[in-house]
Amino acid sequence: GQQLNQSPQSMFIQEGEDVSMNCTSSSIFNTWLWYKQDPGEGPVLLIALYKAGELTSNGRLTAQFGITRKDSFLNISASIPSDVGIYFCAGRLNFGNEKLTFGTGTRLTIIP
Amino acid sequence: GAGVSQSPSNKVTEKGKDVELRCDPISGHTALYWYRQSLGQGLEFLIYFQGNSAPDKSGLPSDRFSAERTGGSVSTLTIQRTQQEDSAVYLCASSTPQGQGEYTQYFGPGTRLTVL
Numbered sequence: 001g002q003q004l005n006q007s008p009q010s011m012f013i014q015e016g017e018d019v020s021m022n023c024t025s026s027s028i029f030n031t032w033l034w035y036k037q038d039p040g041e042g043p044v045l046l047i048a049l050y051k052a053g054e055l056t057s058n059g060r061l062t063a064q065f066g067i068t069r070k071d072s073f074l075n076i077s078a079s080i081p082s083d084v085g086i087y088f089c090a091g092r093l094n095f096g097n098e099k100l101t102f103g104t105g106t107r108l109t110i111i112p
Numbered sequence: 113g114a115g116v117s118q119s120p121s122n123k124v125t126e127k128g129k130d131v132e133l134r135c136d137p138i139s140g141h142t143a144l145y146w147y148r149q150s151l152g153q154g155l156e157f158l159i160y161f162q163g164n165s166a167p168d169k170s171g172l173p174s175d176r177f178s179a180e181r182t183g184g185s186v187s188t189l190t191i192q193r194t195q196q197e198d199s200a201v202y203l204c205a206s207s208t209p210q211g212q213g214e215y216t217q218y219f220g221p222g223t224r225l226t227v228l
Contacts, residue, residue: 003153003154003156004154006154025179033203040221040222041221041222042116042203042205042220042221042222043203043217043219044156044219045217045218048216088154088155090155098160098168099148099157099160099171100145100155100157100217101157102147102154102155103154103157104153104154105152105153105154112192
């Protein structure tokens with residue numbers, strides 16, 4: 001099945017650094033979502049974006065819905081140890097009760 | 113309240129055997145989804161239920177895969193004649209309309225399937 005292109009694939013940063021990752025698609029989505037997955041757990045929703053151009057924050061996290069509707073980015077400011085995990089973008093064609101198409105994931109590691 | 117639960121958490125089976133994976137959604141959630149996550153990959157959609165019917169089963173990889181949902185609640189995903197390429201984590205999610213028609217999908221912890 002289709003997967004969205006997500007980059008970078010992995011990141012190694014020091015605590016306190018800012019993080020940026022993005023996601024691109026060859027087709028349009030009308031909803032963009034960002035999830036975090038910890039080992040042995042299912043993904044947990046971080047931020048949902050519903051309008052092209054929308055910029056939304058959730059604490060230290062900021063995400064934007066690209067104006068072309070084919071991309072999105074996620075920024076994490078002042079990283080802390082609990083930010084470690086795998087981050088996935090996901091797109092949904094319509095605003096409703098439909099399947100999600102996921103990105104390939106960005107693994108975030110914090111170097112002590 | 114209780115989240116989405118899945119059982120078993122781990123399943124090891126031999127090639128050619130059938131397996132059943134169970135999902136208990138959040139109580140009252142009308143929609144239920146199955147996804148598959150291979151090692152180091154993102155989630156791949158398999159099937160979606162609205163109530164007991166499946167409007168979208170386009171992600172099922174072959175006719176060895178089937179799923180049902182009963183009573184608008186519990187769902188089982190069945191894989192017949194398992195193959196080694198079926199090894200993956202199978203994740204279930206459920207959702208229901210919230211404010212402004214949002215449908216947040218809440219995921220269970222998954223079932224890790226290993227086919228020897």
